[in-house]
Amino acid sequence: MNSLLKLKKINLKYQTGKDSINVLRNIDLNIKKKETVSVIGESGSGKTSLIMLIGGLEKPNSGKIIFQGQEITGLSEDEVSEIRKKNIGIVFQSFYLIPNYTAVENVALTLELNNFKNPENEAKILLDRFGLKHRFNNLPSQLSGGEQQRVSIARAIAMKPKLILADEPTGNLDTENSIMIANILFKYVKEEGSSLIMVTHDTKLADKAKRKIKIKDGKIK
Amino acid sequence: MEKLNNFSEFSLILKYALKDLSRNYHKISSIIVTLFISLFILSAIFTIEDSLKKELNDNAKALLGGDLEIDYNRNPGNLDLINQVKEFATVSQMIEFSTMLSTTVREKNKSLFTRIKTVDEKYPLYGNVVYEPTGAYERMQKEPYSILINESLSKTLNIKINEKVKVQDQNFTVIGIIKSVPDVSGFVAFGDWALAGKQTLEILKLNGIGSFLNYEYKVKFSEKDKPEKIEKRIEEIFKDDQKVKLRYPENSASGIKRIINNFSQFLSLVSISAMLIAGIGIANTLLSFINQNNMSIAVRKAVGFYSGNIKTLYYLQLFILLFIITVVAYGSSFLIVPIVDRYLSDGLGLNIYPAFSLLNFLKIFLVGLLVLVIFSIPTISSIDQVKASNLFRNVFQNLQFYYSKRSIILSFVLLSILILLFTIGSEQPSYSLGYFAAFFVCLIIFFLLSKLIIFFLKKFKSSSIISLKVSIKNITQTKSITPITIMSLGLGVTLLLTLALVGTNFQREIAKSIPDIAPDYFFVGIQKGERDKFEQGILNMDPNASIEIVPMVSSGITKINGIDPNTYIKPDNDSYWVIGSERRSSWVKNVPEDNSILEGEWWDLSKSDQLQISLDAKVAKDFNILLGDIFTLNIYGREIEGKVVNFREVDYRDLSINFAMLFNPQFAKNIPHEYLATAKFNSNKFDETEMLEIMPSLSMIKIADYLSKVTAVLNKVFIAVTLISAITIVIGLIVISSAIMVQGKVKEYQNLVFKILGFSKKQIIFSSLIEFVIIFKSVILIAIFFAVIGSKFIMENIFELVWMFDFKILIYLGLSIAFVTLVLILLTNLKYLNPKIYPLIRNQ
Incomplete structure (x- = not known):
């Protein structure tokens, strides 16, 4: 069993008034363990919707999502939360750090949720690894964009998840910071053996992944 | 959760x-x-x-004042029975009475109707008398013509220690000022009073009714005795004495x-x-x-x-x-x-x-x-x-x-x-429930009002005034704060206006309308042979004074239709006082002007040998008394049966002479009696001191003095109530500002868009003003409506007083609340008037 994630005949529709939009159509996808995949496509093609489904943050209208051999489509919100907190880390384009928590506290949040004994120490080790030793006790508003995204990645990988979902992780960053963030992400998945699914418009970044998936009009091309 | x-x-x-x-x-x-x-x-x-x-x-x-009180009311105690109690417990005798106390050294003498408490050496059995100077209390017990007065009396008459005062025709020396006595439960809550030794009673000439005499014996049990046992023993001693009432600490105060x-x-x-x-x-x-x-x-x-x-x-x-x-x-x-x-x-x-x-x-x-x-x-x-x-x-x-x-x-x-x-x-659980019901009815009506305003404004044809358009849009938009503003403001204003109307009605009743119809003075203690002397004394000073003199006798209801009157009424009933202790009654030939007959016939002259009773209609209703019912009355120790022949409407608020029970004069005229009188003067020639010279044992109660004391107490209550209702309004205002905060982000975006479109600050402020006027005028109208109903109910049903609409207070309060609310709304909105454009358009 080398497969980490399987999507079978996934369909997703959004209802807007009387009209419905088919966001994803009959998606079949298989992600292997330790595999890095980039998802590319035009705006509105359904890239973000795809990783939302994979992260259990959205439910498909039809089809099955199987994560580590367990079908998650039929599970309750709390049951999916349980799987997500232990196995899936998410990196957002806009970082989404909790504004009144320090860098350490933002990272420790995930660890504490999983009953780590010394969550703040673990968080500091992670932040140190990403060159943020001097920023432990700074609030997000006191950090640069690149630093915020590094904290966000540290939070996402704190639990050593099997799968990392990244939605335009460099979309809000300058070139220098983009390269640094990409290096951190790919280095991490290589060292820890996680899988990575990354949505991006950046072709250079997309090329770093082992596999590239293009989505057009809700279908994988 | x-x-x-x-x-x-x-x-x-x-x-x-x-x-x-x-x-x-x-x-x-x-x-x-x-x-x-x-x-x-x-x-x-x-x-x-x-x-x-x-x-x-x-x-x-x-x-x-003790472990137990033996109350003989106006009758001297049965000393044989009291002595039996003295064998196993300590007994302190206390006799209270009311009389005039006057200054003697002023240019123009001043006098006050005063409650005097004569006590023996054993008083107080519990607690302490606080007084000054040291040793004054002990001196009072030993020196016959000495008296201690309370602070209020000292201030009102400006009496200093060692000054002489006149009680009836006797001079007493004020040897000290009392700060407090422990047994206030049997005392008047406010007013003028004094303490004197037991020998005082022998010095003064006191009469039964006019002096409001009260004989009490306080008992302290021996520490080694079980209180329940002693209580039973005392109850046994007094079981056949109809005149006595035993009181226990749990009934105190x-x-x-x-x-x-x-x-x-x-x-x-x-x-x-x-x-x-x-x-x-x-x-x-x-x-x-x-x-x-x-x-x-x-x-x-x-x-x-x-x-x-x-x-x-x-x-x-x-x-x-x-x-x-x-x-x-x-x-x-x-x-x-x-x-x-x-x-x-x-x-x-x-x-x-x-x-x-x-x-x-x-x-x-x-x-x-x-x-x-x-x-x-x-x-x-x-x-x-x-x-x-x-x-x-x-x-x-x-x-x-x-x-x-x-x-x-x-x-x-x-x-x-x-x-x-x-x-x-x-x-009173029913009042609490009623209050909650009224509160939620108001809440629902204010909510419906908000929906009604939104409904009508949505129908409103487009106006050319841009600020009006914006304000209507603000009120009617989805997620508007209109319902919350109307509900919180409405409830707060309703509460404040209701309490304000109750307060002003109360003050008016006490301070204005009652004295208009009330006499200037009440006179008690006029003996049977002194009637003419009294009348002449008054008329000599003011020939145009209107005087009303009625006979007065003290009587207690011992039975109603042959059974204990307590079976007819519960102690918490408003009319219980009629049987609570002996009451003063009178007789009159014709129906009193202000006491119209509601049911039954006036005196049956053919039955002059039978006691006929005219009863207060409210008392009759509370006791469930029917015409023809028989009352057994104890008058001077003699039991007399009387038949209830009519019910009268009695309004005690007019402060004229009113009695719950009136007797037929043909029967009652032979009963030993005193007189009670009232006088209303046309000039200020009446002199209390001069009147006391003529009739030293006369007691005078100046209505204005007592009303001012009642008003002072009510004012304190009114301040407390106003303070709490004002706090409620403050809370209401915080609620409104919090409602504005809920919309803060939306408002900020809206104002930004207005700014980009070229709106001036003036126009934005003006639209806030219009919004406020639309909401407030509806709220105030409904709030006034509820306040009128609420205050009318409270005045007429709870206080049983006349309610009157006070337009002025509503206008003052309404405008004040409107002003404060408007300022608050403008201040809260102020921070949204200058939106920072960059963070907003960058979605930060």
């Missing part, structure tokens, strides 16, 4: 709750302020009530206790209104707070927090906050006690001290918790609407109150508990 999986999860949530609260408390400052104010009022009421009751209970024996209970019930209801209005603000502020934390909630969900855990996190924050605020509010309420103590020691001679009560603390905490949970359920439930997937879209919609079937049922159950908590055990 959602159930928790395990303890470690709970401790994690608790840790985050504490962390979040310590960093975000300033964002929920309006919750803290409104919660503190309303819990502080409630705590203050509970603490003062508890401290007062504790004082009364702890000092029950001191207040009664029952009147004061009843006043405290009624007043605290009323204030508690006003304070719970403040809390419920505050609840609306709490719900708004919390929603605004959760909206600010929308992203953090989504992030928490994204990293694996359950929705239930996040909700618990917020409930826990509120719980912690409530606990801290309750501790501070309850603690602060102790600071109020010394202030109240100052007023009470002046009036009642009671000293109260802050008394901690765990039960009160828990009750206040529970009330706060119920209000908090009821109003936060729809807000915190909105957390379910936050989706982690929003993080991908960078779109955070403003959350709205979320009502599920379960949350509605839960809120209803909690609300019922809250109402029961204030209703059960209150002095």
